[in-house]
Amino acid sequence: MATLTSLASSQPPTSRTPSDKTLSKSIPHFISVLQKSLSIKELTQIHTQLLKSNLIQDPLIFTKILSSYSSLNLQSALQLFSSLPQRNSMHWFTLIHGCSLSPTPANSIFLYMNLIEEDPFCLNSLIFPSVIKACGKVSAGFEGTQIHSHAVKCGFVRDIYVQNSLIQMYFGCGRSKDARKLFDQMSERNVVTWNCVIGGYAELALWENVIYMFKEMVGVFSVIPNSVTLVRVVTGCCRLGDIEMGKWVHGYVVDNGVPLCLNLGNVLMNMYAKFGDMEEARRLFHEMVERDVVSWTTLISGYASVGDIGVARVVFDEMPVRNLVAWNAMIAGYVHNGCFQEAIFLFEEMQALDVKTDKATLVSLLSACARSGDLFTGKVIHGYISKMGINMTVDLLHSILGLYSKCGDIDSAELLFNKMGFKNEISFTLMMEGYVTCGAKEIALDLFKQMPHKDVASWNALITALARHNHFNDALDIFEEMQKMKVKPNSLTLVSTLSACSRVGALELGKWIHAYIDRNNIKIDAQLSCSLIDMYAKCGDVELSHNVFNKMPHKDLVSWSTMIRGLAMHGHSKVALEYFQQMEEFGAKPDAVTFLGVLSACSHAGLIEEGKYYFNLMSKTYGISPTAGRTL
Template sequence: MEGIRKFHARLTVMGLHRNPYLMSKVLSFYALSPPNLIDARLVFGQIPGPTTFLWNAMIRGLAQSDSPMEAVAFHYAMREHGSKQDNMTFPFVLKACARISAIGDGKRIHSDILKLGFLSDVFVSNALIHLYAVCGDLGCARLLFDEMPLRDVVSWNSLICGYSQCSLLREALSLFEAMQEEGIKADKVTMVKIVSACTHLREWDLADAMVRYIEENGVEVDIYLGNTLIDYYGRRGFVKSAEMVFNQMMGRNIVTLNAMITTYAKAGNLVSARRIFDEMPERDLISWSSIISGYSQGNCFSEALTLFRQMQKAKVKPDEIVVVSVLSACAHLGALDLGKWIHNYIRRNNIKADVYVGNSLIDMYAKCGCITEAFRVFGEMKERDILSWNSIILGLANNGFVEKALEVFSDMLRGNFRPSDVTFLGVLIACAHRGLLDEGLNYFNSMREVYNVEPKMKHYGCVVDLLCRSGELDKAYKFITEMPITPDPIIWRTVLGACKVHGNVGLSEIANKKLNELDPSNSGNYVLLFNTYAGADRWSDAIKVRVSMGENDVRKSPGCSLIEVSNFVDESMAN
């Protein structure tokens, strides 16, 4: 650039700075260097009769700058000046129109192109297709494309990008197939859109074929295609393949690092995810969201909350994805105060309170025992899905609001929501809490008969709990023996606990035998049997149970307490 400035100075001293031909090189350099656009305008304004080349240079420079609208204005000025427009004029101004979605201006320029006969030029037609595609007018884009006498890879890419941008992913894949039939070799731009389309459509076999296409055809894997491949491998859980792409990339950006954090976090490798996060020179919202979600989904709830506090210190405003992850952590830790603070934060900062945020708030309040607030959130939701209904029914049931839980279930059915297995879990828990034996059995029987929902282990466990709470231990045992699936330790432990309450020593011994087979190291089994014998004054048998614990080296699990102090959750273990 220093050489150009010296050349410009020499022309000025010689009085030749108004000569359009001598100044063309100077103006071109200034125009295509954004910091020097002001100089380009000054030079252009000093030339009394700018040539088509100079007009094109200014339009091109402005189209690539932060002022693309000025490129359009320069084009109109060029027309008014009467300067000849050529095939190099239109691609630049159409690019400017595309950047600002000025489809009206684009259509007027399209009319000029038709009048001047430049539509047959592949570069001009490509620019038009790109404009229409970017502005969402795929009808005009496809019509232009179909009428082109000659197409190159840019023509195909422009239309494929347009379909992808409008989420018409299958149409983009069909276009790629047609592209191959015409023998056009795809490039890195094509493959970014096609691999991404396969990923979002979960067309894994086709995605694998596209990866092979990239390898077999030597398609350059630049930073954009590399990021796309990492995202694809990450969604599939192919961590090693993602690492291979990551390590081979010559350049990386924040998108690359975020993609790897997400890949590691999804695979449960939080150590590697955190290493990349900690080494990032800069972080954006996606960086924080990815790592916080990873810790929350990996059941590392305290760490997720710690990261959220660091995010606040970094002055990064959370979005609904971060909010959902943090609320989930609060729900599991019982951090009600922090959960309430986040709820208020959502209100104060106008964070989009979509159905996912609403469901997370319901779950958080319900698990923290604040069912009134959970029900208020549920009532204020403008949109609900099956998870919304399930969360509030489960919350009401677990907090002892039996009648309300069953009432909400009836409202759900009237609202034409089809209950799921989780819905019935909440309903059966409600019935068990209140000892509604007949109602509970009717709901259980309706699962398969009326709603075609296959009961799972938890549903069978609820029925056993319901029968045991009602004192129907013999019926509970009969129900267990007739179950189509093998009962788990929780079911037998429920029976053992009921035997202690009702003094059924014989059934307690059967349940204990099953528990010794399924979960022999659980101290709770021995404690329940000991208490059952003790309650029946069979102290010799009770002592044998205590001795058996020692012989089998079974130890009682220490108690654990979680205390929330100033939005920090402290965990302490009993000695």
């Protein structure tokens, strides 16, 4: 290590040194101050006071200030470290540990190398965890492996803290197999060890492994998890969509009396909200002793996602403190539920209260304007972005481009598109959609050919846009071209193409798509099932439509309504009415679309009395206005 100028080179005169009694009273004060979070300016001022009072000579004081400098300013820490006439293990540990916690943890590795060269006898088991964790933070796998070897040679690798840090390091470097191998070889493991493995898998998004290790932890080895473990496991359940496992973990928390701390309460609330169980999410909210903005925001987003936007607004209004995330959640909730004007009003309220916006706020608002066709307000927001000098990220540019394309202002869209320095598949796709919307189908097709790279989303967007604007044959031509280019369609491609098939009566192509789905083991979800049911019915093969419906493991309102309309369309009125009764028995609540099919069945069969009965059922029992289905 290079010799640096010492910060403590000049000592104050002996005559001004405080008495031992005064020093002993000052030491606790300075230790207390140094334990606080300080700026480099504050730390320098304290250091100056310590030099003047000669308190810098106290070993504990010296260690504390060295630790503070290590995490704030390496140059100052090195200067202080160089002033030492003799260094010990604690000095090296303090310096290396502080650097490992700083924004530049790689410096810990360099310091460790200096330690090996200059003071190898100062090496101890305390130093290894800090430098090993630093290797993990900067993905220094090669250096981490070398230090692992040093720990083996020095006999420190048996230390459980060293082993835990090695597991974290290997996960941090993406070497999960090495981490797991080390874990399996450990003779002693504690809850921190299990957390290192579970947390490592979580960082790599290997959620199946997270759940497996948790089951091993509590089921096989009977290790009691803490809140850190449980937060990661519940997160894994959310990411995997495994609500049953999530409920089991919640049950484990309750049965074993695990305290519902803030993070655990929030993540459990989020899990139930994600899966639509707002009753349980609300119960957990009230059960939590401590709540923060995340707790409130989770409720807002949850209620908005299940369509209870009014309740979401009540929760928002009841919040004791709101941050930008809460405002954004409420605005996004309005947009998600089609309450576009309310989203804009809330933005105006933000402005009145001088709440600063961010990219997420503006993206939601531009989406509201695009989806509602409110070009004027969208242009005002575009002007606001320019006036405030907000950084034009790619996401924000695409939101503005989408606004102009969807609202039919193709001139503004072209101007923005041509100014964009960076264009990707989304940029081209938005322009194509804009041209199709404005009736310039040929320009859209030419632009599609010019795209340097086409992903499946680009093909989907063009097929969907063409089908939406009644260019069904063109949509089918693009799908056939997609097959020739050997681009693998996804569920959205197939749904859009089946819609086009149903509109032009392309039964054979529809059958081919159905066979393609079966041949490639594509999961037939509710949306794809409904598209097949609708396609077969509109193409005249109600029997195949009926077969798809019967194979559905879970039938939702849309699938029931689609089947009822298909049966009514082909004169199977009695069967359609029987299906309606079955639907009610299964607990599905009919909507205007369902009743449109039911009344159509009555009309086709001349069932006047039945028609009156279902009309009254619609309007009086279910409270659906007779005009609700006019636009269908």
